[in-house]
Amino acid sequence: MSLHDRTVLVIGRPSGIAAATVEMLVEAGVNVILAGRTSEKYPVDLTDESSIAALAASLGKVDHVVSTASARARGALADLQPDTIALSFATKVTGPILLAKHFAPLMPPDGSFVFFSGQSARKPMPGMLAVGATNAAVDTVVRSLAVELAPLRVNAISPGTIDTGAYDALGPDKKVALFADRATTNPAHRIGTAPDVAAAVLFTLTNTFVTGHTIPVDGGEALV
Template identity: 35%
Template sequence: MPHDFTDRTVVVLGGGSGIGLEVARRVVAAGARVVLGGRGEEKLAAAAGELGDAAHWRRVDTTDQASLIAFFAGLTDFDGVDRVHHLFTPAASYRTGPMLELSDEDAESAFESKFWGQYYAVKHAAPLLAPDASVVLMSGAASVRPVGAAPSYVACNAAIEGLGRGLAVELAPVRVNVVSPGMVDGNLWSQRPAEVREPAAATWREANLLQRAGTEGEIAEAVLFLFSNGYTTGSTLYPDGGYALR
């Protein structure tokens, strides 16, 4: 059954590229108006230009609470935006590595950006959430099957999935879920050097049941399912090709 987001407002933090932009494309095609947030103004402007009149954008830094407060306070300046019906929060920037080699600052970066960024995004969005709103947080399949030597990153993803369950209880009847993808062959991955990307992709293919990386469209469809299914809350969905089962 096709998704229908007619007259719904969708906010995507990290909507200028990658999975966030793919989600924005699909909800706009299904009738939504969308507000894109992120740090890269040129990317946001280009994405909004692609999406047309149904799209707005505003700069926001999810590691800065003042920036998040200003972002959500300013949403009602946009025509037709008085409530948020769906919120997706994939924006994050962090570093990973072995505990014994990573600096303390780098080890903490996943929590600072990916965990606390999403926590405070939901906190400051909460006053605008419609009673039947849904929130989708972004985790990663390393939460249930650690990949390589990156314990702080693994712990961060697991914490986000716990956060989703806790927020589902506190914010009900607003629904809160988590999407936890495996490797995605898309915008972010393509920016890595080939000498890093290719061996990692080969390892990933061997590590999951479907023997391939996912696509941004496949992850976006998982997000739209969590937006749309009115009886799903507090759940984590793993579009990971069966990585967690190997």
């Protein structure tokens, strides 16, 4: 499928994976609408159904919807708070369900949704319990929506370790050490980039025979 002159709504921060996705879509001739909590022109809060409904009403017809939005929920079991877990689910699980509810009626039969999961759904590790549970729920939502909304397609992207600034909170030394370790152990022998993930988004938007799947972009990290 050509995306030229199609309208794609991208929801997320104006940086990292969302920014790389927007750039790649613009290069493909797409009419891109970037929305998010901090957007002045297209504000949307995925934890608020009225906000999603308002955005849908203001935009009218769109061809594809991509949501990269997430909420940080890392932490050891002893430190996890219910509010943190709830926000993670509200942003990445309930939010996409509500996006489908309000935007599916506005989309053509060959339209699609792309949501974001993560390799923690398949590879458990300490400190990632809430993140992994959230991502596993996203995978289930994608499969269910692909059946319920057919022929609209619904897929997810599952990034591994991607250098987008998400790891900056570790501090320079710990970030460098983590990246060095994972680049050594994963089969791709490098850390992923935002364009790596954006390319997978473009694939799911254009391949009309892919639906109900979570596409890993992790350098094989989940294998080791």
